[in-house]
Amino acid sequence: MGMSLFPIHVKKQSGIFDLYECLKDGLRSGHLEILSGDVIVVSTKFAAISEGRIIQNNTIHVSDHAQCISDIYRIKSETAEVILRESDYILGGMNGFVLTSASGMMAPNAGVDASNAGHDNLILYPASPHKTAEALRRRVFLDTGMLVGIILADSRLMPGRVGTVGVAVSCTGLSPVIDMRGHLDLDKRPLKVTFQAVADSMASASNYVMGEGSQSTPYVIVRESGAVTGGHTMPDNSMYVDPTQCIYRRSLGML
Numbered sequence: 704m705g706m707s708l709f710p711i712h713v714k715k716q717s718g719i720f721d722l723y724e725c726l727k728d729g730l731r732s733g734h735l736e737i738l739s740g741d742v743i744v745v746s747t748k749f750a751a752i753s754e755g756r757i758i759q760n761n762t763i764h765v766s767d768h769a770q771c772i773s774d775i776y777r778i779k780s781e782t783a784e785v786i787l788r789e790s791d792y793i794l795g796g797m798n799g800f801v802l803t804s805a806s807g808m809m810a811p812n813a814g815v816d817a818s819n820a821g822h823d824n825l826i827l828y829p830a831s832p833h834k835t836a837e838a839l840r841r842r843v844f845l846d847t848g849m850l851v852g853i854i855l856a857d858s859r860l861m862p863g864r865v866g867t868v869g870v871a872v873s874c875t876g877l878s879p880v881i882d883m884r885g886h887l888d889l890d891k892r893p894l895k896v897t898f899q900a901v902a903d904s905m906a907s908a909s910n911y912v913m914g915e916g917s918q919s920t921p922y923v924i925v926r927e928s929g930a931v932t933g934g935h936t937m938p939d940n941s942m943y944v945d946p947t948q949c950i951y952r953r954s955l956g957m958l
Contacts, residue, residue: 747873804946870903
């Protein structure tokens with residue numbers, strides 16, 4: 704049996720809510736259940752909403768630095784201020800977007816998004832994505848006894864490509880990458896640099912099922928992936944490459 708994906712539809716949520724209870728409601732409505740070995744992919748923005756990580760533009764004090772960023776990249780000054788707060792540093796940008804680095808991950812606008820946030824609001828990432836994922840994994844185990852993996856997924860632009868794909872912002876209960884170095888290719892030659900991005904691959908497949916509009920599908924169950932390792936977890940930085948080893952950043956001089 705091959706890997707299968709099961710989207711979970713839920714009602715639109717506003718304000719702080721229980722991420723696991725909402726998942727259970729969606730499972731009941733869809734006549735689905737969680738099995739050991741499942742990977743539950745959750746929209747990062749939906750997880751952030753559950754934690755109240757929404758900020759109103761009219762409450763934001765704009766600094767001089769943010770106003771400068773706003774003028775250069777032609778984005779709202781309030782958005783520029785939040786991007787600065789959420790970023791470690793800014794790498795560059797273009798009209799409407801700022802390319803940032805935060806906790807080792809490159810992201811346009813530091814993941815700050817106005818979609819599905821309500822009028823004149825901004826959604827941030829969860830304050831601690833790894834803790835959010837781990838808390839959900841433990842809730843599932845304590846309630847059902849099932850060992851699952853959790854991935855918090857967001858959509859992301861790829862260099863030189865049109866459209867978005869999924870990316871794992873955080874994961875727990877599975878190894879996010881598989882080291883393929885030393886494995887043989889079809890010609891029996893050992894692989895020298897290959898790592899398989901397991902969490903990102905599942906995030907991207909799930910992102911396609913979730914959609915980018917009004918589908919209201921913030922959860923996807925990935926079944927028969929063979930990736931779940933039970934209680935084993937790895938730090939999120941195991942998914943990130945050092946800037947000095949990133950071909951895009953080195954080639955563009957973005958160190």
